[in-house]
Amino acid sequence: MQRLELPRFEFIGRFARNRGALIGALLILVVALMALLGPLFFPVDPLRIVGQPELWPGEDPDFPLGTDSLGRDMLSMIVHGARATLLIGLFASAVATVIGVGVGATAGYFGGWIDEIAMRAAELFQTIPNLIFVLTIVVILGSTLTNIVIAIGVVSWTPIARMTRAEFLSLRDREFVQACRAMGMGDLKIIVTEILPNALPPVIVLSSLVVAGAILFESAVSFLGLGDPNVASWGRLVGDGRLLIRSSWYICAIPGVAIMITVLCLNLIGDGLNDALNPKLRDR
């Protein structure tokens, strides 16, 4: 039976062979630590007004990254924002992966009319511009963190579904699967324990990219003022600073750079995962 049986160290070794991925992973680790430990260093609600508005970075040692247009601490908002941003990215990606793998596996394994229906549904979702779809869902459901996660998940599942379906199509008639069938194994068991582990590596790569996409979606939603106003998020900060771009551009620039680095790192990690998980590239 073919299985995902890479020895752990070999996997890490392959991943680390991609320098970009290594740097990306380290930086994401920093962001994650910031998200986890931030509240310890900044116990006050980051959305509290604590000082003079529009203090430039370095102008006041109390606020190393300055303050925004209301006088809220930029550093505190960036640190707390990391938490919201990463959580949204991870959960949205999880939602998209669950839907995508579920739909794709069913469609690919059973084929026929189930496949037809599932793929037409996926196409329906793909024809609607993603951002507009997200905005519509958020406007209808209301701007809370949970709704934003659901909205992003709902628009991001289609590539995962198609990828999973393609993998299932190529795997479902292989000898080892036929052997399982001959042994009288049930469909569900075959899907979950036999085909899925073999189909998963490219899906994992894709999911990591969905995390990056989800962060960008959340930023866009918040930038347009539809984010959850009770949560500090990087996108909201960029949106707030937009009107001040000629005078206090740091309000846009700092969270903008944070978003850029995080998304870039996630993409690099995706590349690294691809190298590490794709057997064809194993000895490149």
Added chain:
Amino acid sequence: MGNDSYRVTRRIFGVGVFGAGVVASSLAGIAPARAQGTPKRGGTLVATWGGGEPQACYVPAGGGSSPTFSSSKLFERLGNRTMEGKFQGELAESWKPSADFKSYTIKIRKGVKFHDGKDMTVDDVVYSISEIWKKYAAASALTDFAGVAAPDAETVVMTFNTPIPEFFFSSLLCGNVNYIVPKHVYAGSDPVTNPANNAPIGTGPWKFKEWVRGSHFEYVKHDAYWRKDMPYMDRLIIRYVRDPAGRAAAMEAGDIHIGVFNPVAPPDIKRLTGTGKFVATPKGYEESVWSTTLECNMRNPIFAKREVRQAMFHAVDRSFIAKTVYYGYARPGTSPIYSPNKEFFTADTYKTGFDPKKAAALLDAAGFPKKADGKRFAVNLLAAGWFTENGKIGAYVKQALEDVGIAVNLSVPDRPTSIKRIYTDYDFDMAISNQANPSEPVPSTTQYFTTDGIKKGVPFRNANGYSNPEVDALVAKIKVETDPAKRKELVFQFEKIITVEAPLLPLVELESITVASTKVQNHSNDPNYLAATWYDIWLAS
């Protein structure tokens, strides 16, 4: 206010928004030219405003600030108000009440031509009043309207079921979109869907030429305009730029000469005027003062006690909002009638100034002490998302209320959702919204507080459900009191009651700004400049 003014833009919530002052049946002439030097003739002026393109060039019910801005250059009203607060005739020469104030006689100006060459007659005036004003433009103000007739070719008589104060009547004649429209174009059609709304034919100094959707309106000089030798300029372009930063850039490049109603972001105002090539002025908004309001939903039993409502206002530092959120282009609000209102504003009202300790004491006394978790109760605060400032104020108010022990869940929905949640679903505990009011308090201001202002689904009315027989009776009296001094006293009384009761109060009165190139002459010379005809504007070389 027109029932269908669903489009909210920062200038007009009220459509029957009108002026104030004492009637002056003066002959309207050419306003004193305060230009520097001799006006230069010819040329093209490009204007913009701090909002987007309208849904139609002219909307009979008003439709918000954007169509008011675009249509007011093409149409004219019977009267207008000067910067000094005097009423003067425009398409009317004069008007005067009967002894019982139940009818008004209006003398109509002669020699006025529409853009299509036809003469304006009393028939046009009668048609406009009975079919356009009564049904759309001033529907909520003309509740006691009995009829209108033209006894001769230069006189129109309006009759009412109750006595109508002169100030109210004069304000009506100056109302934002209370235009005189051509009967020969509108009669027999549905005015709301008449195609002429997108290529209007009026009597104004500017004649419609073209609407390039997504970009601009082009108007040309009306050669047969009744004010002799006016306008000075040959063309007026109204250009729409979506983004404040884009407007600032276009002004700097010299592509746009004047922007009304906050065309650029506050920090850019200083930058532009600093170059010496631009001036910024708060003048020209006296008859349409904007405010940001906070209200408590009376349907929530917590807010049944007025001490609790007062505490909400005591908890908030309005100076902070004015200074930080609006960069000083605002001042703390104290009364439902705003301070630029020379006729009806009084400083002698109950003050709910910033005093968190008093707020806490009031809440304790009202039976809402802090519980074990440090909270008294929780509220949903809705900040209407049509202005970015509202969201910022929401964030601040949330913090201010949390400081006195109230848990706050803030939401900042987009424009349609905000309108629906505040004015249709009443789905809020506290709401931050905006209103724009003229000097005449009835009905624009009063319908936020009276029982008959509670109209589910009609935006910018009484959304918090406040209902007080005392206020209703007082407003009924204000409506029919024809003695100006007594009427003033009654409005003062209204202000006192509302400030004590605090169902809805302004947090800040906004200072709207016009930014213009120093070349632009004769601007900001009307107390509602966005809705003025701009017949005398000119551009120095």
